[in-house]
Structure formats: structure tokens, C-alpha cells
Amino acid sequence: MENHPIPQDVTGFKFKLIGSVTIKQFLYLLGAGILTTITFVLPIPVYVKFPFMGLFAFVGLGLAFVPIEGRPMDTMIANFAKTIPSENEYIYRKRGVNLATYDFFKPLVQVATPQQQTQKATSESDTRRAILLSQLRAHYITPDQAETKFLKNIKSVFDETPKPKIQQEVKISTKTEEVAVAAPEPSVLTATTDAAPTPTAPLEESESIRVVGPLQQLKAGFPTIPDTPNIVLGIVKDPRGRVLQNILVEVVDTSNVPVRAFKTNVLGQFASATPLPNGTYRVIFEDPQKIHEFEITEITLTGEIFNPLEAVSLDQRERLRRELFANLSTGTPSVQQGAAI
Template identity: 30%
Template sequence: MAIQQHPLPQDISSYRFRLIGDMTIKQFASLGVSIVLAIVVYSLPLPFFFKYPLSFIFIVLGVGMAFIPVQGRSLDVWIIAFIRSIYSPTQYVWKKSKEVSEDMSLSTGPLIGTQAVSNARIELSTGTTATPPEPITNNPEPITPPVSITPVIITPNAPLPESVMTTPASVISTDLSADSTPASTPMPATQEPTTNNPEPITPQIAQLPIPFTPTTPNTLVGLTLTPEGKILDGVLVEIQHNGLTSRATKSNKLGQFMFARPLENGLYQILAEKEGFSFSPYSLDLSGAIIRPLKIQAI
């Protein structure tokens, strides 16, 4: 597609009406007011060493405000900024107040119950799927109530003679636990508890900032990784169609990249490039289905 020439942007917000030639209304007013003030001062019954300098100053100020800009700004803007800088504070002091403002006070109202939603583990895949994501069911699993342990209260017996106090600890424990049930034998140390073998989840993959699966068909998102499986940012991801580049972007600080606009159906080649790393190109056939996040890992 040929590059089209666009007109140069123009600042239409700073347009000023021209009164006489290139003189604007503001310039004419500044010059006219200064001349009137100079004539008024000249006509006053003042000594000549006050009259002439003041008249000259008013005329110079009017000409300067009308025709002599300083760094792109007129002289009246500089005078107003100078007066504001004199009366504006230059030091701010923070004082602690006893009263707490409403936006800083903590809310003490009742908490609204929120339902915890467990996010399913996202798997990286380069394949396509035509089925939408499964809805999240709101049927929580039954929670087993905690087992309460009732403490055993031992009532003290009557004081025993000194000869009885020398009884071994094994005899005392036998007296306290004496009942009709025989003592249970301890389990052998060699017995291993039976445990279910869950599906192993790699901690490194679980900690990666995997982008969410897009809801628009033919929309590509993904993650760029190093050969060790770590986040790799600043990777140039390029999508080509029939040998021409159709989209290009760079991965962010989290290694994520996204193409907001969906692509048309067809066969595309995905290329990645970053200095110091090499990536193998691969093809992706789009057919109007939801594409899971892509994993582009350096080799």
C-alpha cells in the first residue's frame, strides 16, 4: 500500500483576528493604551524629570507588549508571571492536624461478602481451540468442620505421703489413664502414609505473568521467554502474511505482547528477534477461532 501524504497539522486554537495587516486586536489595544497613558502623563502638571521618563516608559512598554516577543511570549505574559512569582509562596510547611479527613479515615462499616473465585491454571499452547472457555461454577466444595480438641481436666487427688511422691512417672501416668479401654500400640515408624499423586505443576510456569486468553477470534497474545524459561522483554514480534509484514510489536517489561486488532483467516508466519537471542520461526493457521496465549521461547 502506497504511503499517502497528509497535510501538515496547524494550530487552529491560537488563531487571532487580524485588524490592520498583521496586527491583531491585542497588539492594537496594547499600543493604543500605552500611547493614551503617555499623553495623559505628558499633559499632567508634573516636573519635566518625571513627565518625560514616565511617558517614554509607557510608550516602550506598549511597543514591547505589542511587537517584541521574548522566547515566544509577549511582554505582558512575562510581567504577569513575574508578579505572580513574587506573591506566590516558595516554601510549604506540613503541620499535623488532630482531625482526620474523611478520605483518610478507615471505613468501619460491615464488610460485604465476596465470593472467592479460583483461577484455573493457564497452560501455554500454540494450538487453536474453537470452544469458548468453560463457565465458572458457583458450587463450592463442602468444607470439613475443624476437629475440636477437648482438654482433659485432671482433678487433683488428696495429698499423698512423701513415700508415695517418689513413685516413677510411668506409674503416675498409668493411674491417670486407667479405664476399661486398653492402651493403643504406637504405629511403626516405617509405615508411610498413603498420598494421592496430583499432577505436578512447575513452579516457574505458575509464577509467569501469562496474559489472559482473548475473547475475540484471531487475536494473538503471548509471552516471550529466555531459553531458561525466564521473562524476556523487548522482543520484536513480527507477523508476516504471504511474505509481507502485517503486524509488529514489542514485548513489555513482563514479556507480554498483544495484537489488539484481530487478523484475517489464513496462514501466518510469526518471527521474533532480539539482540543476543535467536528464535525459531513457526507458522500459525487462523480459522476464526479463539487463540490461546502463545509461548515464544528463545533457543
């Protein structure tokens, strides 16, 4: 078989002996030659011998090389032999009724067909099925509480209606009113004095780094928080509210020993994989590109669930804004004093 880039018929491949002559064609020629030789050797009259010799030679050459309608002669002869015993004669039989003798007013007799019986049986099965369904509706299945709580949490994340927010804001207002009524005014003053010795330090710290409450967690980018206590997590943003990625976050203890180190992801978030022991820690933020600056914050872990931190950077624009407001605040008393004088 010669190599050829075009796929060839492998199943119908025929071995060739001489040129394009296949083994099958060679056997037909060999058989015709043997029969012709035997006829030539037989002691029979010449007028009988030569016609048979010519017939055998013609049949052998025809079977080997002469196709009929694109098919070999042996295939056509085999098909012809198969079609001879098959029925190929058709007889026309007239079917119908004679309109002259047909009784048009003959009463019809209705007989129940098997199809109608099956429809009745199916209707009975439908009746039983309806009874079973009514019994199932009567028995109420109590859903799993844990699964129901989980589905409610997911629904609250994707719910866009402002109703839950309004209810939560109302609850917050009631709590603040109760605290304001219960706590006397001197205790509030002592709490502010104990928080920081200078009045400007806590204001700057609250603007830059703050703890996100349960109501603002979804807005800050935390649909859910871990249930494990003492897990430090948070988000880093710029003053315009855009998240910052690849910001280095380092948590050190009171001995200034690093205990955790993170890098913010694409969403600007960071979180520790394991909880920290109870104690006081400092959280240090650093920008490898030296574009943003952050303040150092101090956190205290007490074995409870830690709310996420929201750290806002200080860039050049933010520094100018703060300096402008600081100048305005310092310039206001001088104007008042001049007016008083």
C-alpha cells in the first residue's frame, strides 16, 4: 500500500498482485482459464467445444473487469438471484361499501374501548394522588433553625430594601437615649478626660482608624465576620473611599514583637487565620510605594468577637485639608479677641 496524504478506505482495501489486478480478479481469470483448458482437452466435437470455450472466457473476463452500473458483475448477478424468488406481483383489491345497499339509518352501538377504561383507571389514580397530597399538606414540616438562620443572613446581604436599616437606626437611637438618661453628666466628663489627655488626639484617630460596628459592616465590605473570637481583620481605604491593595499590616504586642503580618488583597481587606491571645496590641500600616501614610492604632482583645477595623490613609491632599481646617480653627479665636478688644 502506497503512502498517501489523503485518507483511504481501509476496510475496503484490496490486495493487488500485478498492477491494478486484485486477487479476486486474478482468481476469476484463473478459473475461466482452467475451464477453457478442460473444455479444449475433452474429446468432444469442435462445434460444441469452441462455443463453451468462448463462453467460459467471456464470463471470466466479465466477472473480472466488466462492471454493471458501477458495480462488479458478480455483485449484480447475486442481487438478481435474490430478487427472483421475492414477490414482485401486486393485485388490486377493491375496498369500501356499496352506497345503494348501505344502511344509513342503522342504530349505533357504543362499546367501551380499552382506551376509555385506561382513562377511568388513571382518573382513579389521580383521585388517590390528590388525597395523599392533601394529607401531606396537613402535616407541616418544621424547618431546621440553623438552616433558616443561615438563609436569613444571606437574604439580608442581598436585600436592597431600606426597612432593616430604618429599624436598626431606631434601635440605636433608643439605646443612646437610654444611656444618656441613665448616665449622669459628670461621668461623661470623666470618661472623656480618661480617654486621652489632649482633645485633638482622639479626633484624629477616629477620622483615620475606627472600629466598624455591626450596622456598617456590610457597607464597609464585610457581609459576614468570623465567629471565632480574637480574629483581627479590617479594610484599608484612601480618604476618598477607594480600597487600597498590597498594604502591609503588622500586629505587634506590648514588647514590640511582631505576632501577625498581613497584606491587603484586591478588596483592600486583611484577616488573621488564627486567633490571638488576650491582650493589648498595636496595628501598624505601611505602604510599600510610600504614597499613603497611616496612623498607628492600639487594640485590646478580650476573648470576644473583634469587629473589623477601617483604616483611612493620609495622603498629601488629606494633609492639606487638615492643615486648612486647623488654621481656620486656630484663626477663629484671634478674630473674636480682636472684636472684643
